[in-house]
Amino acid sequence: MRTTSFDYTRATSIDEALSALAAGAQVLAGGQSLLQSMKLRQASPQHLVDINDLDELRAVSLDGGGLRLGALTRIAELCVIPEVAARFPSLQQAAKLTADVQVRNRATIGGNLCFANPRSNMASTLISLRAEVTVRSDGSSRRLAVEELFSGYLQTVLSSGELLTDVHLPDPGPDARGAYREISRQPNGVPVVNVAVAAAAGQVTGIGVGGLGVRPLRARLVEEALENADLSDPRAVDDAATLLAADLASTEPLSDMHGSAEYRLEAAVVLLRRLVLATTNERG
Template identity: 65%
Template structure:
């Protein structure tokens, strides 16, 4: 099916992109999700602004004690980055499991997040890392947590004219530990559920879970329960992981032909238990 007719602008700078978006244009980055929805007539933007020529939106760089990832950075760059492999291999693992090589070569981290699929490999991992986004418009700049970008199934919280320009990962330190796991119907397919666990240099645990609800969630109840338990003790971890059901109350449960809400919760809880014990043992070794 062909797309509906639309106006097209190619921006050479961030200011040009934001000016076009202020008039109602929608940003086009990798186009791996947007173009498909346009072909299916699930989306019909009247005006697209191509931001691929905006070099300020590319690349990975140290940002104080953390990492800045430009929103236009390709997922393939994350999957092959030596710096990411050294400092945050679990984020790289999530990137490598995202779709196939052709999609990773075009898809961008900003576009992946803004498409707002609750099963996003990258979203749950970044939530566990307590990453934040920089959002720009002609009216100014704001920051928000990755989990705050999601409004519902494939719906984000960006206002008209706003563009995600960067992802900021705090605590960019080799001493941090983490892991990512997913249940998928096929290699590099869309996960049924996925879980990411990050333990920062102070021993504080961050947990992101995708596929349980209409948006990915940060498992605050489980994080709090893990503060006071021995994370190498499977029984203690099992009790703490059981709080994931309480966290699910904050989002609308997701049920489809690939799994009921109850099945997804059981799988996510099992994955979570394994990752918490795994990261605790890694700290000790």
């Protein structure tokens, strides 16, 4: 199926892109999800603004003990950036499991987040790392935690005229560790459910989960339960993992042909338990 007709602008500056967005245009970055949706007539934008010439959105730089990633950073780059491998291993693990090499070479970290797929492995991993995004509009900018970016199924809080420009990964702390795991129907397919855990100095610092609700979530109740738990005791981790059900209370659990809500929750609990033990114990 072909797309509907649309106007096209290839922006030469962020200001030009912001002007087009304020007039109702939609961003085209990697296009791996957007173009597919357009071909299926699930999306029919009347105007696309292509931001691929904006080199400042490709910048990758150290930010204190953390890392700043421009929104146009390709998923494939996350697989080879030394700082990602050394300080944020879970992000590299998630990147390597994203689709196939052709898609990874085009897909961007900013586009992945803005498509707002609740099963996104990038989103859940960045949530576990307590990452933030910078959002710019004409004359102003704001900074949001990644989990605050999503407002619903395939929806973000971005308003007309706003552009996500950067992703900021804070210093992960001493002896930083992290891991990402997913369950999917096929290798490198869209996950049915996924979990990412970050830890430092033997303590869990963040947990992100995808595929349970209509948006990726941060498992705050589980994080709190693990603060004072003996993480060398699998029973304590089991007790904390079961709190995922309580975290779902404010969301609408997903249930579809790929997996029921009950299956997704049980799978997430199993993954969470394994990841917490793996990232906080040497024997993991």
